[in-house]
Amino acid sequence: MSSPIEHPESQERHLADVAFLARALADENRLRILLFVRHGRKSVSQIVEELGLSQPLVSHHLRELKRALLVDVERRGPFVLYGLTRIAAVDVIEAMRDLAGKLVAERTRF
Numbered sequence: 001m002s003s004p005i006e007h008p009e010s011q012e013r014h015l016a017d018v019a020f021l022a023r024a025l026a027d028e029n030r031l032r033i034l035l036f037v038r039h040g041r042k043s044v045s046q047i048v049e050e051l052g053l054s055q056p057l058v059s060h061h062l063r064e065l066k067r068a069l070l071v072d073v074e075r076r077g078p079f080v081l082y083g084l085t086r087i088a089a090v091d092v093i094e095a096m097r098d099l100a101g102k103l104v105a106e107r108t109r110f
Contacts, residue, residue, distance in 0.1 A: 024068035029053060030061050031093055034070060038090045041074055041081035 025031060032051050036042060042050075047058050062082055065071040070089050074081045084090070 021068060021070075024064055024070060025089075025093070025096075027061065027064075029057065030065055033058070033061055033065065034084060034089055034093060037071060037082055038084050038087065041083040043079055043081055047082070 025034075029051070033047060036047060036050055044055060044058050044062065047053070047062075048055050051058070053061075062071060066073065066082075069085055071082045072085050074083065
């Protein structure tokens with residue numbers, strides 16, 4: 001069974017979506033936050049303590065990750081907890097890490 005041919009406009013829209021997601025993942029601290037919250041919901045203060053980042057910086061990155069639909073927010077009484085929306089995001093990070101390692105290992109000129 002053959003797959004339907006994708007129209008160029010649809011392909012362009014999908015590429016724009018991929019670029020949007022790639023920009024959200026293009027920061028080392030955001031990657032660290034995503035890897036930390038994959039183990040369960042965390043508060044800003046827990047993220048600050050674990051990663052050694054300032055509270056304003058963590059809040060900024062969480063806003064960007066929420067905007068990209070990579071984390072969501074749950075309120076538990078006075079607490080605001082952030083969690084990963086899709087575990088597949090961690091799979092993407094790990095695949096990118098593996099690819100980066102291979103590319104760096106193959107590099108012969110800088």
